[in-house]
Amino acid sequence: xxxxxxxxxxxxxxxxxxxxxxxxxxxxxxxxxxxxxxxxxxxxxxxxxxxxxxxxxxxxxxxxxxxxxxxxxxxxxxxxxx
Amino acid sequence: xxxxxxxxxxxxxxxxxxxxxxxxxxxxxxxxxxxxxxxxxxxxxxxxxxxxxxxxxxxxxxxxxxxxxxxxxxxxxxxxxxxxxxxxxxxxxxxxxxxxxxxxxxxxxxxxxxxxxxxxxxxxxxxxxxxxxxxxxxxxxxxxxxxxxxxxxxxxxxxxxxxxxxxxxxxxxxxxxxxxxxxxxxxxxxxxxxxxxxxxxx
Amino acid sequence: xxxxxxxxxxxxxxxxxxxxxxxxxxxxxxxxxxxxxxxxxxxxxxxxxxxxxxxxxxxxxxxxxxxxxxxxxxxxxxxxxxxxxxxxxxxxxxxxxxxxxxxxxxxxxxxxxxxxxxxxxxxxxxxxxxxxxxxxxxxxxxxxxxxxxxxxxxxxxxxxxxxxxxxxxxxxxxxxxxxxxxxxxxxxxxxxxxxxxxxxxxxxxxxxxxxxxxxxxxxxxxxxxxxxxxxxxxxxxxxxxxxxxxxxxxxxxxxxxxxxxxxxxxxxxxxxxxxxxxxxxxxxxxxxxxxxxxxxxxxxxxxxxxxxxxxxxxxxxxxxxxxxxxxxxxxxxxxxxxxxxxxxxxxxxxxxxxxxxxxxxxxxxxxxxxxxxxxxxxxxxxxxxxxxxxxxxxxxxxxxxxxxxxxxxxxxxxxxxxxxxxxxxxxxxxxxxxxxxxxxxxxxxxxxxxxxxxxxxxxxxxxxxxxxxxxxxxxxxxxxxxxxxxxxxxxxxxxxxxxxxx
Numbered sequence: 001x002x003x004x005x006x007x008x009x010x011x012x013x014x015x016x017x018x019x020x021x022x023x024x025x026x027x028x029x030x031x032x033x034x035x036x037x038x039x040x041x042x043x044x045x046x047x048x049x050x051x052x053x054x055x056x057x058x059x060x061x062x063x064x065x066x067x068x069x070x071x072x073x074x075x076x077x078x079x080x081x082x
Numbered sequence: 083x084x085x086x087x088x089x090x091x092x093x094x095x096x097x098x099x100x101x102x103x104x105x106x107x108x109x110x111x112x113x114x115x116x117x118x119x120x121x122x123x124x125x126x127x128x129x130x131x132x133x134x135x136x137x138x139x140x141x142x143x144x145x146x147x148x149x150x151x152x153x154x155x156x157x158x159x160x161x162x163x164x165x166x167x168x169x170x171x172x173x174x175x176x177x178x179x180x181x182x183x184x185x186x187x188x189x190x191x192x193x194x195x196x197x198x199x200x201x202x203x204x205x206x207x208x209x210x211x212x213x214x215x216x217x218x219x220x221x222x223x224x225x226x227x228x229x230x231x232x233x234x235x236x237x238x239x240x241x242x243x244x245x246x247x248x249x250x251x252x253x254x255x256x257x258x259x260x261x262x263x264x265x266x267x268x269x270x271x272x273x274x275x276x277x278x279x280x281x282x283x284x
Numbered sequence: 285x286x287x288x289x290x291x292x293x294x295x296x297x298x299x300x301x302x303x304x305x306x307x308x309x310x311x312x313x314x315x316x317x318x319x320x321x322x323x324x325x326x327x328x329x330x331x332x333x334x335x336x337x338x339x340x341x342x343x344x345x346x347x348x349x350x351x352x353x354x355x356x357x358x359x360x361x362x363x364x365x366x367x368x369x370x371x372x373x374x375x376x377x378x379x380x381x382x383x384x385x386x387x388x389x390x391x392x393x394x395x396x397x398x399x400x401x402x403x404x405x406x407x408x409x410x411x412x413x414x415x416x417x418x419x420x421x422x423x424x425x426x427x428x429x430x431x432x433x434x435x436x437x438x439x440x441x442x443x444x445x446x447x448x449x450x451x452x453x454x455x456x457x458x459x460x461x462x463x464x465x466x467x468x469x470x471x472x473x474x475x476x477x478x479x480x481x482x483x484x485x486x487x488x489x490x491x492x493x494x495x496x497x498x499x500x501x502x503x504x505x506x507x508x509x510x511x512x513x514x515x516x517x518x519x520x521x522x523x524x525x526x527x528x529x530x531x532x533x534x535x536x537x538x539x540x541x542x543x544x545x546x547x548x549x550x551x552x553x554x555x556x557x558x559x560x561x562x563x564x565x566x567x568x569x570x571x572x573x574x575x576x577x578x579x580x581x582x583x584x585x586x587x588x589x590x591x592x593x594x595x596x597x598x599x600x601x602x603x604x605x606x607x608x609x610x611x612x613x614x615x616x617x618x619x620x621x622x623x624x625x626x627x628x629x630x631x632x633x634x635x636x637x638x639x640x641x642x643x644x645x646x647x648x649x650x651x652x653x654x655x656x657x658x659x660x661x662x663x664x665x666x667x668x669x670x671x672x673x674x675x676x677x678x679x680x681x682x683x684x685x686x687x688x689x690x691x692x693x694x695x696x697x698x699x700x701x702x703x704x705x706x707x708x709x710x711x712x713x714x715x716x717x718x719x720x721x722x723x724x725x726x727x728x729x730x731x732x733x734x735x736x737x738x739x740x741x742x743x744x745x746x747x748x749x750x751x752x753x754x755x756x757x758x759x760x761x762x763x764x765x766x767x768x769x770x771x772x773x774x775x776x777x778x779x780x781x782x783x784x785x786x
């Protein structure tokens with residue numbers, strides 16, 4: 001059957017191996033060690049220190065514990081988080 | 083840079099893998115299928131009709147396939163005497179398998195409704211023959227004239243749907259699409275080189 | 285770091301460390317002026333693409349409405365060939381997919397990439413011309429389609445010689461701008477949205493070219509057709525919109541994505557399994573059974589990425605659903621994210637042979653595709669527009685009332701649509717399965733549900749008109765600059781009038 005042919009095996013290796021190699025290189029270089037930093041990279045500075053009216057007291061507290069004390073919202077605050 | 087390479091190479095690898103499995107491999111395997119003897123290639127008129135079938139979007143309501151009788155009622159509902167197989171379609175480019183049965187299946191419509199006049203009237207106004215039908219009418223495939231020309235075919239309409247004056251003349255396009263519909267007959271037995279079975283026995 | 289410190293200074297040391305890491309983070313973080321510069325760099329193509337998308341949205345709405353009305357009144361507008369159902373329906377699909385959704389997705393990706401790569405948009409000219417070339421290609425394809433020139437494959441009807449090369453060129457130009465921006469990035473880490481958006485462009489080019497090659501015959505033609513049509517949804521429409529949702533949710537809520545690892549699992553799972561799904565559109569059909577089996581298996585495997593994405597997005601928002609009252613963008617993004625989970629699970633269910641034998645060939649499929657293309661893709665794009673347009677234009681949306689009306693009409697109308705066609709489809713399928721029932725019964729049973737669908741189509745159209753009118757007011761309102769007390773400011777919920785902040 002065609003699926004057993006050398007051509008298919010070679011083709012799969014040619015297509016599949018490079019990304020695997022690059023993935024290994026990436027892992028070795030520690031590219032995936034601080035993934036959570038990437039998830040925080042979208043926030044602007046101070047963005048996480050503004051008042052958000054839907055949060056409960058404890059939710060706000062844990063946020064401020066991580067990111068610093070509350071700042072007063074600028075008047076154009078809607079621009080950041082609406 | 084490695085990050086981008088992981089992304090681009092990985093992304094390409096996944097889609098190329100799928101292309102190989104679902105497009106390239108089947109193409110090679112299906113290349114051996116021969117047309118069954120009883121499956122006649124379309125005549126010029128029928129081929130033109132097929133084009134009309136495509137350009138007016140018949141596929142959006144009509145399928146041309148009889149599904150596996152193990153888990154569907156297609157055969158018992160009389161759509162054909164057997165499920166359709168790849169060999170039935172070798173001449174089709176593009177395929178017209180369809181995905182909707184808002185209207186009935188047409189794989190064997192040539193055997194089921196072989197009357198040319200019925201087909202023409204049904205195209206002109208489906209509700210003249212099938213009162214509950216929701217199929218669109220195709221009056222633009224016909225011409226409304228005061229008098230038919232020497233070689234022109236006129237339509238025999240029930241009085242309720244006939245125009246008050248003049249006649250309805252069948253255009254070449256209407257003739258072609260009916261010729262195509264009438265050519266849809268797949269009553270012959272499934273050909274021996276049925277790949278489905280071959281693979282299953284592997 | 286604090287462990288070698290003497291115990292006496294331990295407490296102080298800890299707080300220093302905490303402070304240092306906070307400082308470190310704020311250094312990493314973007315300054316608002318920077319963000320404005322990124323937005324300015326993409327302003328032109330983004331506004332152009334959103335404008336064209338809105339035009340296509342209206343065109344597609346009219347085409348969709350007409351197609352729907354033709355089910356209730358089959359003799360409506362039958363005199364002209366270009367108004368026949370079989371041309372309006374593919375025109376509706378192509379305008380919505382390539383006109384509305386894809387063009388709006390160009391805008392979304394061109395707006396997101398500079399922000400995520402923290403650099404200005406590169407090759408802006410390529411992006412602008414790409415959008416124009418794409419629109420030209422679609423315009424030509426649409427006119428030819430209505431004139432009766434069709435490739436005859438669902439989702440690929442646009443003429444492969446006159447329209448499709450322009451579409452490929454247009455998407456490649458936009459993609460070039462995206463990848464150039466990505467190459468010039470100033471951040472080390474790639475945010476998950478970058479993965480989704482950047483990968484979508486090469487994916488689209490590959491599947492679109494493969495789908496349009498005129499070399500396939502017979503059942504291969506069907507295989508390629510559904511390989512493309514399914515991946516157009518999975519590797520193009522879904523991916524860009526998931527990227528957008530992955531940006532909007534954390535950004536609006538003010539909380540990073542729940543698990544970055546899950547989002548990577550979701551991405552690669554989707555890339556691997558989605559691409560193999562296409563043949564489940566041909567279950568029971570005349571294809572080699574191993575192909576269909578492969579697709580059914582891959583469809584079931586889709587549960588991995590879908591659940592990963594669903595959990596991730598739900599856990600990001602959970603406990604903070606109150607935020608939806610304040611932000612229409614978040615409301616739409618959350619509904620879209622939930623619809624993604626719903627439509628994917630429905631898709632997996634439909635791929636099972638025991639369900640498929642009933643629902644195949646029925647209006648259930650149409651309900652399913654609208655759940656995906658509207659409740660997920662379109663609502664996510666609406667949400668994106670509610671978030672992006674004020675930032676690009678530097679102006680606030682003029683009227684909360686219009687926003688409420690739009691969301692209620694569009695969302696409510698589509699819920700009615702999906703329910704009506706879902707029920708109608710199952711009834712139709714059961715009738716088609718019953719050997720004792722004439723075909724007439726399956727038609728009669730769907731008729732009332734098709735009528736209900738037309739009603740919902742009118743409701744949705746009203747929502748679209750309101751949205752386009754609101755965008756027009758936003759773009760041309762006389763108030764320039766930043767409103768001092770915008771209507772959505774702070775404690776004033778937009779979407780629910782009463783109720784206080786909790």
